[in-house]
Amino acid sequence: MNLPRISLLPTFLRELLSDQTLPREPEPDAIMEDVDQVAAFSETGRAESTLAASYLFHTARASQALQGCKRVVDLGCGPATQLIQIASINPEIEFVGVDMSQEMLRHARAHADEAGVRNVSFMTGDITKLDAFEPQSVDGVISTVSLHHLPTAGHLEGCFREIQRILKPGGALYLADFGRLKSLKSVIFFAYMNRDRDPHQLLLDYERSLRAAFLLSDFQKLAKGFLDGAVNVFSTFKVPLLIVLKTPDKELPAEKIAILNRMRDGLNPRFKYDLDDMRTFFKLGGLKNDVFH
Template sequence: MSVAVMMHLLRERLYWRKRTRVPEPNLVMQSETQTESFARAGQEGGALAFLYLYHAVQITSVLQPGDRVLDLACGPANQLLQIARLNPQVHFVGLDASSTMLQCAQNTLAQAHIHNVELVQGDMTRLVRQEDASMDGVICTMSLHHLPDHAALCTTLREVRRVLKPQGRFYLTDFGRLKLLRTQRFFADDLRQSTQFTEDYFNSLRAAFSVEELSAAVAPLGSDVQRHVTVLAPFLVVFKSAFQRPMDPPTLQRAKEAFAKLSATHQDNFRSMASWFRVSGYALPCELD
């Protein structure tokens, strides 16, 4: 972790005043320019590739072969692609409200020859195509901040509880709301991406719910919910089921191969993210190098 990052995190830790949430200007990303910039950042070699692999490895530990798993707000499916590759015996349903995103996702999956994913258009606050207790798992990565308000967040989590089987498992992660505007701007600028992506990322950080708001919304999922927050500041928050499956040798090999494909810089970023969570008590289920 760089000195600059550490300094921003320490300022966050010491600052006492909470920041008001600012919802995103575009709650559903239909713009082709926005979609393309976001998709590029998540591709192999893109700025978010290391983060997607980190979440894919953590998500794998709550899944089992034969599961049917719903991915809320799958976007261009770069994250879902990573998860589906690690778990070829799991069937995934990727849901997104944006037709533009879903077209991009279809192309992403087709080019990668991924066949264990189906895509559906829908609103994650109203899972009208999913029946009660029909899913073994629900995942949502970096998308809850797209919701307009806390009421919509609570409605979404009640829907998650409805579609999950009684012993269903989940992994939900998003930004936590930072207190300083300059910290939000620093993390957006630090990725050194296009102007469009940088602005969208900044808007996402401003739209993040607080850890307290997220925790209250997740409460209906039961008493075995585990919460993990990056140390010093809630840059990222994870809520997951207590269930954890040991990673079998074939899956571990696939994860190691994915890690080896990352650039040296992204491998370092992956290690930094793993360490940031590990210090707060949330370790990876396996070592990849």
């Protein structure tokens, strides 16, 4: 969101004052198995881009929820760019990345090897049918910007049902994804607002993701129906461009807070601006306990 905030005002007002008119458009399945598409997705996500801010935000927030966990499952890990960053901050936790795409997992394993991260393993699996996991067998479940890839609302419900099944009582949860906007004009605005600095493939992926997003009310309903009452649902202020479902924060060790703040300090200034925007809009949406200085 690296642009004067006043330029957000027309879109902000449109979303506040309009009725929901944008239908959901699921993403094409073929994208996640196409060798060239997956390579482009993986490389773009690890290149210098606005995603750097998003990754660091979710790493900090997920880490706050996961303290004390021993085994955590990442649903829809993709090429594991986000997962590897979270795992590197939390070396005492064993992480298992699950994804249906063999090609995505090939990139994920290569990235883990290259990064030297040893507390991560991967398995092929459907996140709506987690048959490889016994009931109440994991301490935590995370998913970062992957749930919108599910084909239907029924699949999303199936995923929540599986989370409920495999998570231990009192287990940790951090789910983050896009929320569906009301207007196509808003989708185009947000998807291409950084067209002067992000590669076209990233912008196109962003547009597809926003078109495929579920509603904030979908997540609220499923959280109430399947997850423990301790799970809270947050969104960016007034306009649910981003949504987070999480269990209460646990105190981060001082050394982890220091690492996260060094990572923030090391960001390109424009990406630091993006991170601070995310922090602000989520804080206004009720998400507290920010670890960044």
